[in-house]
Amino acid sequence: MTKQMIRDVRPEKVIALMCEILELTESSEEKVIIAVRTMGLPEFFKNIELLDVEDEKKEKMRALKNIIEEKAKSISTQEGGH
Amino acid sequence: MATKSKYTDDFFRSLNKLTGIPMNKIKSYAKENNPFNILEHPGVVDPNDKQLEKISKLNEFIASYNILKMDQENEKITFRSADESGRYFASILGGMKDKERFLVAFLDNSNSIIELKTISEGSTNMAVVYPRDILKMAMANDCTSILLSHNHPGGSLKASKEDVALTQRIVDIFKPLDIRVLDHIIVGGYSYSSMAENNILPTDKLSVANYDPIKLSAKEDVEAYDLSSDDEMEL
Numbered sequence: 215m216t217k218q219m220i221r222d223v224r225p226e227k228v229i230a231l232m233c234e235i236l237e238l239t240e241s242s243e244e245k246v247i248i249a250v251r252t253m254g255l256p257e258f259f260k261n262i263e264l265l266d267v268e269d270e271k272k273e274k275m276r277a278l279k280n281i282i283e284e285k286a287k288s289i290s291t292q293e294g295g296h
Numbered sequence: 297m298a299t300k301s302k303y304t305d306d307f308f309r310s311l312n313k314l315t316g317i318p319m320n321k322i323k324s325y326a327k328e329n330n331p332f333n334i335l336e337h338p339g340v341v342d343p344n345d346k347q348l349e350k351i352s353k354l355n356e357f358i359a360s361y362n363i364l365k366m367d368q369e370n371e372k373i374t375f376r377s378a379d380e381s382g383r384y385f386a387s388i389l390g391g392m393k394d395k396e397r398f399l400v401a402f403l404d405n406s407n408s409i410i411e412l413k414t415i416s417e418g419s420t421n422m423a424v425v426y427p428r429d430i431l432k433m434a435m436a437n438d439c440t441s442i443l444l445s446h447n448h449p450g451g452s453l454k455a456s457k458e459d460v461a462l463t464q465r466i467v468d469i470f471k472p473l474d475i476r477v478l479d480h481i482i483v484g485g486y487s488y489s490s491m492a493e494n495n496i497l498p499t500d501k502l503s504v505a506n507y508d509p510i511k512l513s514a515k516e517d518v519e520a521y522d523l524s525s526d527d528e529m530e531l
Binding site: 231234245252256266277280286288 | 303306307309310311313314330332350353354356357358360361362364365368371373383384386387388389390391392395397399412414486
């Protein structure tokens, strides 16, 4: 089951999904896709401030980062943390 | 069971920004419940169709991201060639036309990134680089080498005399510390050039370390560095 899930998660699909969530403009989307392909998603989220995209889009990226970080924290708490 | 919310306003704003669900609904629900229930059971905040679609996409992304992250998180970004460095910096600085930005990647002994920092950002005409700041960051990262990169807003890929002189100033500071300056990548448009590949990267210390700020002006096209030039660099 897990292996099947991992096989189905293609980076390109995840990037496309992220672009939809962020409602990027064409030029921002191009920059984001290049950056994510080069550095991977975890590094991309660490380097949001370096991207040359509109401030409003950066805010959405920060929001997405915030949610995935809080989600990760909530999972580790359920798994036995505090 | 009522739970005291440990989530901040910042988190609620993030949910609001990405789903469109009003803040008052999110906050009101989160007073007594885990706000992540909103993603797992959207009905609790009575979303409209558009909000529901956004929540669905957000859920799908979070699940996919967590799986992908396991694959990508432990992958270090390592530079094995000027081409890899060039593509990396072009992915960040590419297409930047309204400002000039100077980045430094601090690397470990396997040429993997420890940290990437913006050292300077200025208008299309001027950015100022503070060598002291680069030194502080290098020490904090305990790096063994560094990669420099900046963009030319005008799109030229040629390193100017000033670019080479700036690189020399950085080499003068780091050479005595056994920290190598591996390359200086110039990004113009979505392309890049490598000083190392073009054999114009200073590698030896020429002068006493000088920590005065360095002005990076955009004379990229008029003062392109000529490989055949015998001109001495003014430091």
